[in-house]
Amino acid sequence: MDDRIRAHAETLVDWSARVDPGDDVVLRVAEDAHDLAVAVAAVLGDRGANLLATYGSDEMTRAYLRAHDGDFAPAEAERALYDRADVYLSLGGGRNTAATADVPGDVRGEHAHARAEVREARMATDWVSTVHPTRSLAQAAGMSYAAYRDFVYDAVLRDWESLAAEMAGLTEILDDGDEVRIVADGTDVTLPIEGRTAVNSAASVAYDSHNLPSGEVFTAPVGADGEVTFDVPITVQGTALRDASLVFESGEVVEFSAAAGEAALADLLDTDDGAKRLGELGIGMNRGITRPTDNVLFDEKMAGTVHLALGRAYDACLPDGQAGNGSAIHVDLITRMGEGSRLVVDGATIQRDGVFRWEEGFDGQ
Incomplete structure (x- = not known):
């Protein structure tokens, strides 16, 4: 594993989220963010935090929204999850940056409204979003994968103080x-x-x-x-x-x-x-x-x-x-x-x- 992945995970957990021992952490992992998720899990374990990992897929979201009739019920179970969480970490890095392009705008809007309380509960935690460099993101940026990885870590691994x-x-x-x-x-x-x-x-x-x-x-x-x-x-x-x-x-x-x-x-x-x-x-x-x-x-x-x-x-x-x-x-x-x-x-x-x-x-x- 690239040493920078471990450094990314440590920066996320220690500097960004300020995770403490005993914190309940919900970790959302995008399709191709596996390597970063493994590194984050190791750091969370070392810090004595409690981990619950969830899977976040734009392709899965597309399939759900296109099949739904648009009458969305409030997502009470997901809201309850964030109500109990101390920290929410989102690791972006999907396979297709345009995966949801053909979801109708009115369906997106209805889904967003139904999830308003979920967003509020999630944002009440110590939440942090980051991204793992993937080939799809490199392609969207018009960069080689190697150059894109360098770009991401130059942006992430700064002297933040x-x-x-x-x-x-x-x-x-x-x-x-x-x-x-x-x-x-x-x-x-x-x-x-x-x-x-x-x-x-x-x-x-x-x-x-x-x-x-x-x-x-x-x-x-x-x-x-x-x-x-x-x-x-x-x-x-x-x-x-x-x-x-x-x-x-x-x-x-x-x-x-x-x-x-x-x-x-x-x-x-x-x-x-x-x-x-x-x-x-x-x-x-x-x-x-x-x-x-x-x-x-x-x-x-x-x-x-x-x-x-x-x-x-x-x-x-x-x-x-x-x-x-x-x-x-x-x-x-x-x-x-x-x-x-x-x-x-x-x-x-x-x-x-x-x-x-x-x-x-x-x-x-």
């Missing part, structure tokens, strides 16, 4: 700010953030961060006005989405288009009222992620990008007792902050051309 310290500075800027403006090619949008809390997403539940790799700072906008063009290609629910453009007025999407996948985008926006509003503004800061790979777990963390999520806002960004945007979806859309771009907080430019003002090469003019 140092990155957390750097991201803390941006977190403070957003916490103190009232308004963010994003200017880039095809993008000029203003996002009020007053009263919201930014999260230093340093790949650990200790930072309210639940992805490995991570390396972003995110908050929950109060609203949005303007236009955004998302030029990083992604696959949404099995459908390729390219060059999506959204126009916001008073916080809500009023116009949309896409060069590819427009019907899938329409289905997303139709999920519920909250799907037309933003739940997240995220700023990528992981410089180990150097290129898009058509995997949002990596692409949204890429330094020199920002992403906006349609749908659900995370509670960590909200004042106590205040509800944020609610939705059955949370879908991240990404845009590059390239030449001519600006990220502005309360009138002060904190990033230009993808370079932060505390980094070498920042042009303050």
Whole structure:
């Protein structure tokens, strides 16, 4: 076994999930994530945790959804499982990144609604999602398998303490700010953030961060006005989405288009009222992620990008007792902050051309 797999497992269990002896851990294993699952199981055993492994297959999900009549009952048994769990770990790495592409959008929506309480119970645990490098993911990224493995481990096996310290500075800027403006090619949008809390997403539940790799700072906008063009290609629910453009007025999407996948985008926006509003503004800061790979777990963390999520806002960004945007979806859309771009907080430019003002090469003019 590649030594990096064991290092990945140790980072996931110790740094990310902070698993303690006696913790009840639910481990979801995708079809081709077996090697990482074996390494994680060994680390969990060594740490004295209790393990329950489940199987997660996009092909199995496709078969179920296409055969179902669409009248989904609440998934009470699965919710009870997460109600009892301390930690939930998800190991992605399926065989086909487009396995669910031919599931009708209305069926997806009904299934998502029926599982709303399951998602809430799962997110109440110390949950972390990661991915094992597979040939299907390498193919989706347009990379050789060997190169893709190197890419994944460069992103995952970071000096997380140092990155957390750097991201803390941006977190403070957003916490103190009232308004963010994003200017880039095809993008000029203003996002009020007053009263919201930014999260230093340093790949650990200790930072309210639940992805490995991570390396972003995110908050929950109060609203949005303007236009955004998302030029990083992604696959949404099995459908390729390219060059999506959204126009916001008073916080809500009023116009949309896409060069590819427009019907899938329409289905997303139709999920519920909250799907037309933003739940997240995220700023990528992981410089180990150097290129898009058509995997949002990596692409949204890429330094020199920002992403906006349609749908659900995370509670960590909200004042106590205040509800944020609610939705059955949370879908991240990404845009590059390239030449001519600006990220502005309360009138002060904190990033230009993808370079932060505390980094070498920042042009303050």
